[in-house]
Amino acid sequence: MIENDILAHASACAPAECCGLVVNDAYIPCKNIAAKPQATFEINPDDWSAAEDKGDILVVVHSHPGGVPFLSEADRIAQCRSGLPWWLVCDGAVHKFRCVPPLLGRKFEHGVMDCYTVMRDAYHLCGHDLPDFDRQDDWWANGQDLYIENMEAGGFIRLAAEDEIQVGDVFLMCLGTTGQHVPKANHSAIYIGDQFILHQRPNTLSKRDVYGGYWQRFTHSIWRYQKWRQSDFTGISNDLAASSSSM
Structure with a gap:
């Protein structure tokens, strides 16, 4: 063997x-x-x-x-x-x-290289394999609620308002869905510490952003992976450092 x-x-x-x-x-x-x-x-x-x-x-x-x-x-x-x-x-x-692309600077392609792909690949580098799921364009407008349907099945628990946020937690956000009767979470971002998140917004490169203002206003819920250990963040931080040093 x-x-x-x-x-x-x-x-x-x-x-x-x-x-x-x-x-x-x-x-x-x-x-x-x-x-x-x-x-x-x-x-x-x-x-x-x-x-x-x-x-x-x-x-x-x-x-x-x-x-x-x-x-x-x-x-x-x-x-x-x-x-x-x-x-x-x-x-x-x-x-x-797997040889996943660097987490920063990815070109956006919905369902292939998007916010969930960044989340899934980041967790892979931390030693955790999250399930993938098919994501059609505008799924949130077609009666689907993919993030909420898959978070618990993928091993996440939803945090309460009083829980303290830690690195590795996932923010789900409502981008362009607030006009719906029930706004749907259709965007994910990983908290990487010091008020920064890692994510990929539609039609932009994946990047770090300050969490506050706009992003905080449209946050739907915060989730924590049940098998997460604080040392797991090493996988993400090493990739971010590699991207910075190779620029």
């Missing part, structure tokens, strides 16, 4: 980071030639070339011995350049990360 081979290699390399590649249905261990292999990794170019000779490279693998189960800032930069899924060994488990 591929995962057993990966775990065995990681254990043999510790306290240095292991690295390797998944090609076809096999894990190929590679040599870590980084100057500080206990803190980072660099796959030997000869090993990469040899792996390419055996087939298509499907996944990049490395480990964080004694570290955290999230891709680091450097990992996210390198992953986006590779365009490949990355698997990370940490705490005796293999954590699998």
